[in-house]
Amino acid sequence: MSERKNIVISLGTSGFRTATTIHRLVQEYGLADQFTFVSIETAALNDEEIPPSFETVELRRDDAAEQRFEQLKAEVPWLADRLELANQGATSTPPIGRFLLEYYHQQVYASVEQVLSEFVDAHETDELSTWLVGALSGGTAAGMLPLLSPMVRRIVESYADRHDIEAEIVAAGTVSKFEHRHQRTTLGPTPETYVNTNISLQQLTTLINVPDETAQRPDPYPIELPMDAAPSSNVLDDGFEIREPPLDAVVLLPVDEEEIEAAPRTSDDEFSNYREHVNWTIATAVLSITQATVKIENIFTRGFEDRLLTLAAASVRVPVEDVYDYFQSQQALTEIDGEIADLEAREADLEATIADLDDLIDEEADVTRIDVDSLNADALSGISRPVADELDRMRETVAGLDLTDTSADDLRTYAQQIAAQIDQGDDDFPHEAIAKLVFHRLVSDQLNDRLESHEFEATVEDYWAKHSDELSEHAPGLSEADPDEKYERGIETVLQKKRSRIKTELENTSAVRVGTRRELRKKLDRKKRLLAKFNHLYNEFTALQDLDDTLDEQLLPEVRVALCRQRDSLTSTLNNVQSDLEELREHRSNVASTVETAETRLTGDRSGPLQTLPLNTDSLESVSTRTFDEADHLQDLVDADVVDRDDLVEALQAAIEGHLDEPLEDYMHPSLDNVAQGTLSLLTHRGNQHVLSTTATTGQTPSSAMPAQNITDRLDVASVDAPFTVTLVALYEDVSLANTSELRRIHERWEEGTLNELFGRDVPFERNIAYPQLFVDGATGSPNPDQDAAPEAGGD
Numbered sequence: 001m002s003e004r005k006n007i008v009i010s011l012g013t014s015g016f017r018t019a020t021t022i023h024r025l026v027q028e029y030g031l032a033d034q035f036t037f038v039s040i041e042t043a044a045l046n047d048e049e050i051p052p053s054f055e056t057v058e059l060r061r062d063d064a065a066e067q068r069f070e071q072l073k074a075e076v077p078w079l080a081d082r083l084e085l086a087n088q089g090a091t092s093t094p095p096i097g098r099f100l101l102e103y104y105h106q107q108v109y110a111s112v113e114q115v116l117s118e119f120v121d122a123h124e125t126d127e128l129s130t131w132l133v134g135a136l137s138g139g140t141a142a143g144m145l146p147l148l149s150p151m152v153r154r155i156v157e158s159y160a161d162r163h164d165i166e167a168e169i170v171a172a173g174t175v176s177k178f179e180h181r182h183q184r185t186t187l188g189p190t191p192e193t194y195v196n197t198n199i200s201l202q203q204l205t206t207l208i209n210v211p212d213e214t215a216q217r218p219d220p221y222p223i224e225l226p227m228d229a230a231p232s233s234n235v236l237d238d239g240f241e242i243r244e245p246p247l248d249a250v251v252l253l254p255v256d257e258e259e260i261e262a263a264p265r266t267s268d269d270e271f272s273n274y275r276e277h278v279n280w281t282i283a284t285a286v287l288s289i290t291q292a293t294v295k296i297e298n299i300f301t302r303g304f305e306d307r308l309l310t311l312a313a314a315s316v317r318v319p320v321e322d323v324y325d326y327f328q329s330q331q332a333l334t335e336i337d338g339e340i341a342d343l344e345a346r347e348a349d350l351e352a353t354i355a356d357l358d359d360l361i362d363e364e365a366d367v368t369r370i371d372v373d374s375l376n377a378d379a380l381s382g383i384s385r386p387v388a389d390e391l392d393r394m395r396e397t398v399a400g401l402d403l404t405d406t407s408a409d410d411l412r413t414y415a416q417q418i419a420a421q422i423d424q425g426d427d428d429f430p431h432e433a434i435a436k437l438v439f440h441r442l443v444s445d446q447l448n449d450r451l452e453s454h455e456f457e458a459t460v461e462d463y464w465a466k467h468s469d470e471l472s473e474h475a476p477g478l479s480e481a482d483p484d485e486k487y488e489r490g491i492e493t494v495l496q497k498k499r500s501r502i503k504t505e506l507e508n509t510s511a512v513r514v515g516t517r518r519e520l521r522k523k524l525d526r527k528k529r530l531l532a533k534f535n536h537l538y539n540e541f542t543a544l545q546d547l548d549d550t551l552d553e554q555l556l557p558e559v560r561v562a563l564c565r566q567r568d569s570l571t572s573t574l575n576n577v578q579s580d581l582e583e584l585r586e587h588r589s590n591v592a593s594t595v596e597t598a599e600t601r602l603t604g605d606r607s608g609p610l611q612t613l614p615l616n617t618d619s620l621e622s623v624s625t626r627t628f629d630e631a632d633h634l635q636d637l638v639d640a641d642v643v644d645r646d647d648l649v650e651a652l653q654a655a656i657e658g659h660l661d662e663p664l665e666d667y668m669h670p671s672l673d674n675v676a677q678g679t680l681s682l683l684t685h686r687g688n689q690h691v692l693s694t695t696a697t698t699g700q701t702p703s704s705a706m707p708a709q710n711i712t713d714r715l716d717v718a719s720v721d722a723p724f725t726v727t728l729v730a731l732y733e734d735v736s737l738a739n740t741s742e743l744r745r746i747h748e749r750w751e752e753g754t755l756n757e758l759f760g761r762d763v764p765f766e767r768n769i770a771y772p773q774l775f776v777d778g779a780t781g782s783p784n785p786d787q788d789a790a791p792e793a794g795g796d
Contacts, residue, residue: 004127005120006290009038009112009152012090012097012140014174015133016041017265021279022133022286023051024268029683029720034290036119038111040148042100042140043089049266057111059100061085068229069099076228080767090139092192094199094770097143102229105151112155122163129296130156130169131286132247136200137176137193137257143770145171145200146207147225149246168248168296170289172282172311175201177254178741179666189261191759195768198746201737203774208245208307213738223773245307248300251285251731253278253311254663254742271610284313288681288729293716303679303715306733310664310676314609314655316648318637318724319601320628323615326598327625329591336588343581350574353429356383357567360437361560384434386423391438394418398442403450404543408550415439415555428573430566437559440551447548454544456537457483463491463534470494484545487538495534499527604647609659611651613643633687633723649694652702652726656680660709660730665739674739676732678711683727686719691726 010019016039026035037054039045050056069085078095090097101108120128130152134141153169160167175197204210209217226239255278263275270280292299300307360383380388397414418439419432460483464471472479474497475490506520604614619641627640637643662676682689692703706712711730737743749755755763769775 003121003125004034004129004290004296005125006035006286007038007112007115007119007128007130008035008286009040009130009132009148011040011132011134011144011148012138013041013043013045014135014138015039015141016045017275018133018172018279018282019054020049020051021268021270021276022283023053025280025283025287029287029722031287031291031720036115038115040101040108040140040144042097055111055115057104057107059104059107061087064231065100065103068103068231072099072229077772078770083767090143092190092196093139094143094196094768097138097140098147098770099143099229100140101144101147102227103231105227105230108148108151109155112152113159116155116159120159120165122159122165125163125165127296128156128160128165128167129290130167132169132171132173133282133286134173136173136204136252137197139196141173142196142200145173146203146771146774147227147240149207150225150240150242153246154240166295166297168300169246170249170251170300171247172251172253172285173200174253174255174278174282175664175742176257177663178746189258191761191763192768193257194742194746194759195755195763195765197742198750199765199769199775201740201743202747203771204250204308205737205743206774207242208247208250210308210737211306213736225771225773247307249304249307249309251282251309251311252664253281253285271608277610281311281313284683284727284729285311285731287683287720288715288717288727288731291683291717291720292681293718299715303713304731304733306735308733308735308737310662310732310735312609312660312663312730312732313727314611314659315725315727316611316613316651316655317726318615318634318643319612320724322598322601322612323620323628324625326595326602326620329595329598333588333591333595336584336591340581340584340588343577343584347574347577347581350428350570350577353427354567354570354574356429357563357570360434361563361567380438384429384431386425386431387435387438390418390422390435394435394439394442398439398446401443401446403443403447403547404540406547408547408554411440411443411547411551411555428570430563433559433562433566437556437563440555440559444548444551444556447544447551451541451544451548454537454541456487456534456541459534459537460484460487460491467494484538484542487534491534492531492538495527495531499524499531502527604651606651606654609655611655613651614647615642616644628724631723633685634691634726635687637724645694646696646698648691649696649700649702652692652694652728653700653705655728656702656705656709656711660711660728662710662730662732662735664732664735664737664742667741667745668739674734674736675710676735677713678706678709678730678732679713679715680706680711681715681717681729681731683717683720683722683729684725685721685723687723688726689719 008019008022010016019037019039022035023037026032032053037051039050039054039056040059041056042059044058044060045056066085069079073079073081073083079099080095083093083095085096085099090100132145132148132152134145136142136145149169149171156167156169159165176193178194178197205212206218206220206223209219209221211217221243223242224239225242230238256274259274260278263273265275267273267276270277289296289299294303380391397418401414415436419435422431422435424431464479464486468479471486471490471494474494475486478486478490481489502520502524506517506524509517509520511517599617601612602615602617602620605612627642628637631637631640634643634648638645638648660678660680662678665674665676668674682691684691692706693701695701709730710732715731746755749758750765755765
């Protein structure tokens, strides 16, 4: 089985960020089995940020390293006396990056060799690409790349030669963008990045034998790169003699340092974060080359004539995530509206129930407001249907009660039994409490009827009327009193006295007076019977009164308290419902904003190199996520009328015309009329491979924009798992560094002695040259500083 493997070696923190982006994309594109990663770092990394598949090599300061560093200052020209070895990082100082690589080269060797042997199957792999990625404007990558290149080549070629594997080594890095014609007077935020960029470009010119301003290759080989800093007791290689370029290609991307500085350091959003956009751009170059359908060796031996390449990338995408966000948010909005409707209905029910309870509680406070005699099932059903259904049974129960022999506890028991049979249902209304209320009201009404018709009152009033003179004499002031008081304080006392008087008279009458004693006994019996009758009626009447008082003072207030508690509980529930409604309405507002934002995003974005296609939002009303789930590539969405064909063509044309310019040349040398040549590749699903041939209604195709950009070749790339994204990667060769401000203008300023004026402060230059043997005079193609400055031409 033939396969291609790819090793990405990152240098420094910027390189690590780029490597993590490459890692993210290979995961997204289904290419994870083709890649492995080694991170060489001079500063501490956050363990949580390191993907599990990364092999990390930390080159950190220790006492021995610091001692060697101080010792070496007197021995080599590339370590200035004022340099200090920091606790972490190379501090934008390439000589420190070189020192750390040399000093710890054994760890680097061991890690790369181990990863190589474990990852690359000698029997199944026939191609291997190794990538060195980092920022050539910093200290770590700029200081390590010239030496690490031959070091890695020696490791890789040793393994590849033994197992007949074609091996290519490529560097991809950023340089600080310095557009002389458009730059401000004072550069920032870190002038050293521009100096390091200039030095790196000059050293690369020598290292890979870049053509000079006359298009000739100076052929600087052999080049000796000794490893002066390697500990004498731990040297795998004394140094390297470079007889040919150690890199098959170098891919450069100029970046805006101010935007880099302003961007968050951790983000995977290439749309909003410039730093991640830079990483994404380099990652596209790595993937477009590693996924080429031709052998990688042929790309650099037959495809590109130059080893120096520059990079531009853009993409045209269907915002699938926004589509799903749109549908999900719409669904969420529908669900929230349903929840709000349910809660609003619940709120209305609770408010109505609480209002009804307030009325009942007020009625309970005023007993005259409930007319039980007129209460029927129809009238009661407006308050409680379940209680209305039990009304007849409650009347029968009350009618069967002996109220003169019924206690308050008995009434509680009867009320509880009736309430227990009430169907409470699933609403909040206290039907059981209402049943108790109605039952007690029926009992109260029955008691009132019994009291109003009771014989005791009529008997008392009749007796009082017949004996008013006598009773008024013995109990004055009771003529207007209640019957029970008339009896207790008047009639009963008089009758008891009469009974006692007759009894005494009987006892004092001689036995021989038979007739007199007979009459006295008859009188005594009549008084006893009358008193017993009054006592019976009185006991019945007062028992009914006591029960009625107990109803008014205990049982009905107990129900009222229960109703108040229920009302308070429902009020608390209502407050919670209203609070939930407020939160839900606020949530709905947020979701509605999300829907609006998602819908806005569906209208497309042509403002930058990462373009999103406008979607036909009208058609979205008749499709669903299933349309996107079942679509294999862009054409399926065009066929579904979700994406307009003309919009697709226009977006691709705009990407090519507006964002795929050669990014580095800006300061044209008067004697060098150079035109960089571009090669275009597409990273996308196989179904989109012919998208550049798509014809709009105007007859235009995206490919028609290529000649104006000097894009003359295509690099075929295998399919990746990106069905709705077309990433366009342009690699430019024939790039003349003599036509760049990054190389020529900075060098001119250095030769003129005006660098400090350019940056507004003292800026080290010679101190940051890590490889003096690569810093060859004349490599820049800059004019003689003794002559007048050459006029500028061109620009972007």
